[in-house]
Amino acid sequence: MRYAYAISGALLVGGAAATLALQPPTAAQTAQNEPAAMAAAAPRPGAPLSFADLVARLQPAVVNISTKQTVKVQPQANPFQGTPFQDFFGGGGGGQEPNAPPVTRQAQSLGSGFLISADGYVVTNNHVVAPGARGATVDLITVTLPNRKEYKAKLIGRDQASDLALLKIDGVNLPFVKFGDSTKTRVGDWIVAIGNPFGIGSTVTAGIVSALHRSTGQGGAYDRFIQTDAAINQGNSGGPMFDLNGNVIGINSQIFSQSGGNIGIGFAIPAEEAKPIIDTLMKGASVQRGYLGVRMQPLSEDDGVALGLPKGRGELINRVEPGGPAEKAGVKTGDIVLKVNGRDVTVDETLSYLVANVKPGEAIRLDVNRDGRNLALNAIAGTRPSEDALTAAAGGGSDDSAVPDSGGKGADQAVMSATLGLDVTELTADIRRSLQLEPSTTGVVIVSANPSSDAAQKGLQRGDVIMSVNRQPVTTVADMARAVNQAKTAGREAVLLFVQRGRNPGIFIAVRFSK
Secondary structure: OOEEEEOOOOOOOOOOOHHHHOOOOOOOOOOOOOOOHHHHHHHHHHOOOHHHHHHHHHHHEEEEEEEEEEEEEEEOOOOOOOOHHHHHHHOOOOOOOEEEOOEEEEEEEEEEEEEEEOEEEEOOOHHHHHEEEOOOEEEEEEHHHHHHHHEEEEEEEOOOOOEEEEEEEOOOOOOOOOEOOOOOOOEEEEEEEEOOOOOOEEEEEEEEEEEEEOOOOOOOOOEEEEEEEEOOOOOOOEEEEEOOOOEEEEEEEEEEHHHHHHOOOOEEEHHHHHHHHHHHHHHOOOOOOOEEOEEEEOHHHHHHHHHOOOOOOOEEEEEEEEOOHHHHHOOOOOOOOEEEEOOEEEEEEEHHHHHHHOOOOOEEEEEEEOOEEEEEEEEEEEEEHHHHHHHOOOOOOOOOOOOOOOOOOOOOHHHHHHOOOEEEEEOOOHHHHOOOOOOOOEEEEEEEEOOOOOOHHHHOOOEEEEEEEEEEOOOOOOHHHHHHHHHHHHHOOOOEEEEOOOOOOOOEEEEEEOO
């Protein structure tokens, strides 16, 4: 499931079978939400007395989608084998041999979708039809109409980055709906959502648009959602969000919930972003997006304090991929990207969003701040790799047993303790090996962090390696003390540390000075 958090799971039963039966088989097929047909069904502006006519017209085009999947899992060894409990439980019967072959099990997913053509093209979320676990395969996708007629569906294409998928069923004169113009949607507009939550059948909910261009922190070209307070639950994934003219302005895809149920915060992919992708998938093509080859992180308030920059603008570069477009353009770790092609980098328009929406091969102008100086860099957008490649696991844990119980002594260490609440020491070969770091890793390692310090409250801990302070590389305690003193002399209240844990990618953390 996707929780922002995700939404899948449901079985479509019921619906408007009579509506389908009354359609003359030889009549010209038109969209369920054709303007002429919607004229009588659409409620008047303002709070409608009823959505019934609108729903009767649209509900036949909303379908249930289910998959059957095969999952191979490695059996667990008998936990009592080789222990005194083995004899007590009859020699450990029922356990698996250590080298037993994987066990094949069946699984399923359930969600929603909607027809966009009379000949059976169906839109849904990628996570509704994607394998639900590593090593799983999708054996069958079934689309069920409101009249309970089932169709075996073919996967035409799917796009993991946008969480969209296109299916095809063999049918004629099927009820369908069209995409509308979500750019005209306003906060406060009424919307209607139709889907199949919790497997209880076709369900209609209504609410208003709570926010536009909402970022859920996932990054990428499509991290801009329509937020609604309409009840969206597990199983609504892939279902349509309609305006009161019957147009599909969004595709319900995520919920924010601590319980798994609706709390009035749901998210839909805007039609303005979904339709071009669906059109591309319908042509049998793949979606191409721009790529810089960097890892970034938002510029927090404390980061701004440490760097002397305004709040809410820019993103920090914490890694530049070797040989990528960014490195060729001269981007460096620690740069703050302020604009992309003249557009401000903000919470609503993130760096990854702006870059991913540039076509591969096109020029990208980057306005960056480096050590307090503003620079203009020119890059050529590459092609964004697959999401699986981008999210491949990197690094792991480490053993901090080689880190000494106390760091350096003297005035330099006193500065670290008094100003940042950190006890640090030089990174030796033994410590580097114990922390499972690359041989080329340089910096100072944290011995301890005062629990009441800002550093500790932001998660810094024993074994973390501080590689730079305010973008100045540090290899000794003296280097770090010098950088901290420079920041204090400049009137700063915090410093920006570049910190690495094990072999995980480093991140920038702004740490405020102790009072």
